Ligand SMILES: Nc1nc2c([nH]c(=O)n2[C@H]2C[C@H](O)[C@@H](COP(=O)(O)OP(=O)(O)OP(=O)(O)O)O2)c(=O)[nH]1
């Protein structure tokens with residue numbers, strides 16, 4: 001199976017709240033919560049893919065300089081092989097207020113300590129752990 005390279009954004013506001021969105025029921029891992037993102041296109045950097053996806057999916061403007069790499073997670077689902085290229089994205093409050101589900105999907109800002117209450121795709125478990133470690137250290 002071909003590996004799909006996916007750019008994933010952990011968008012953080014005020015070292016507290018994280019942006020999550022619900023995957024449409026008819027898509028791979030449908031109904032689960034996700035961090036916004038999507039496939040990296042040919043000849044596109046991960047950072048550029050995230051700027052594009054954050055605009056398309058949640059109408060959130062972010063500067064390239066606000067994006068740093070967090071972790072890479074190769075994962076095999078029964079039906080799909082992915083490489084999650086996970087980045088940390090610091091958003092400011094004013095931009096965050098404008099974010100919404102631009103594709104009709106449900107989106108929420110969730111306090112990082114409450115991420116465990118949501119069902120993410122199985123590949124996401126290390127991301128949730130990393131977020132909580134990092135933000136616990138700052139709070
Ligand atoms: N965006 C995102 N994708 C994730 C996460 N965790 C995870 O396993 N994935 C997987 C699910 C999908 O197989 C893939 C993301 O694909 P995508 O969002 O670009 O595309 P899609 O499946 O919605 O399909 P498409 O219609 O855009 O082609 O990565 C996550 O936290 N965020």
Ligand SMILES: [Mg+2]
Pocket residue numbers: 036037038039057
């Ligand atoms: Mg997507």
